[in-house]
Amino acid sequence: MGRWDSIRIVGAYEHPGRELPDKSLAQIHTEVALGALADAGLTLDDVDGYFCGNDAPGNGWISMADYMGLRNLRYMDSTETGGSAPIYHVAHALAAIAAGDCRVALVTLAGKSRTGEQSGGGGLTVPEDGFEDRMAGWNGPVGNYALAAKRHMHEFGTTSAQLAEVKVAASIHASFNPNAFLKKRVTVDDVLNSPMLADPLHRDDCCVVTDGGGAIVVTTAEIARDLGLGRRAVRVLGHGEAGKIVNGGKVDLTYSSAIWSGARAFEQAGLTPQDIDYASIYDSFTFTVIQMLEDLGFCERGQGGRFVLEGALVAPFGRLPVNTDGGGLANNHPGGRGGVTKLIEAVRQLRGEANEGVQLHDAGLALVHGNGGFLGTRMRSATMILGREDA
Structure with missing residues (x-):
């Protein structure tokens, strides 16, 4: 048995927009979340683990959980590693699910570099x-x-x-x-x-x-089978x-x-x-x-x-x-x-x-x-x- 044999990636969604002047960062995070969950056959009420980085507005995952109405969260992670952060987040979601800390994990990323709105985090001065x-x-x-x-x-x-x-x-x-x-x-x-x-x-x-974003949904193999999506899950x-x-x-x-x-x-x-x-x-x-x-x-x-x-x-x-x-x-x-x-x-x-x-x-x-x-x-x-x- 591999380390994560009982876990699957079941949802993936990329926002189709590249210039989104009329949407806020929170809206983009939410739209990609809904897109990935729909791709997985799940809803926001199924999510009990949420992962995002400093691209989330306001107070990060707290603000986004409130905005999206993620009422059932048991595990949250806001690890920040720049462009690699979503890959860290998926790995950390796997570990959380394997430990029994959550069952359906949502990872979101959004940005508005093209039309001007900056993310909520970052801006720290470092010695160098x-x-x-x-x-x-x-x-x-x-x-x-x-x-x-x-x-x-x-x-x-x-x-x-x-x-x-x-x-x-x-x-x-x-x-x-x-x-x-x-x-x-x-x-x-x-x-x-x-x-x-x-x-x-x-x-x-x-x-x-560009503006835009994307989201990933990770869950157990058991839930993935019960979803009956009729397509390959990803390990x-x-x-x-x-x-x-x-x-x-x-x-x-x-x-x-x-x-x-x-x-x-x-x-x-x-x-x-x-x-x-x-x-x-x-x-x-x-x-x-x-x-x-x-x-x-x-x-x-x-x-x-x-x-x-x-x-x-x-x-x-x-x-x-x-x-x-x-x-x-x-x-x-x-x-x-x-x-x-x-x-x-x-x-x-x-x-x-x-x-x-x-x-x-x-x-x-x-x-x-x-x-x-x-x-x-x-x-x-x-x-x-x-x-x-x-x-």
Whole structure:
């Protein structure tokens, strides 16, 4: 028996909107919650475990529980790890259900980055701010990721054209997605000719800025069977969490904490990267995917740029189809947090419900990876291995 053999992911829903000026954050959280619960054949009254991060407005889960009328809660979690938070939340929901602390867990994420409303949490000052942001002139995530990408190029010969291949694959996938923010296919030259934001990252190497959100519902296998949904549920086979710090400035920019979270997830699942059919990999920037492919073990260190060539990431026939919804680079990145959409698309692939044109023939095993913070320096990673119930 595996650690979570008695637990299933039964609901998944992504908000179709990408620009939602007339909706509040609380409304978006509620709409995705209702969507995922309807997908699972459940209601708000069935939920006794609720999970959200700092993207929730007001007082986080307390405000949202009140807004949605979650009257039966026995377990609540507001772990905050940035873009990886929803993957942490699903893992923590599994542990809570396994411990008997709740039976139906709801995970929500929402954001309004595009139309201006910010989340309720965050905004804390940390000791390094004055040195990195003000003294060094560091322009936030773009500058940090550009720094890591530039070092990777120096160490391993990675090129801007190789980074661009990641965006090309995302744009191909997004062209099949009616809800994608960017549906136009692009070429390597298109990416390279887009404005430079922070060398070597061009505008088209960066994720989209969108409103929206998504939700996941987790419950026991017994409840899943009783729901009689007539489709495959999804199992969690392995999970790993890890963090990386700068260690007083003694930091190597050419790897992330995914080297630990991925290894732990594979060990727990009893699988290897070669077993994976589909991967949802956080793609805040094109370089993020290249770094994660290496750190998660899909290729050797320094070989990520070469791995993505010749359509390797393109569904349905690439060697490792990645982000078949278009990912954060072309589809959706609500509130600057892409973890929940990574989970949702992996569930779709395993159910056989991905968009026509990108659905894999027989997807039985999927990897989901999210990261929060700054690539190469201080960050948090979460990796999850999912399997079809009949796989």
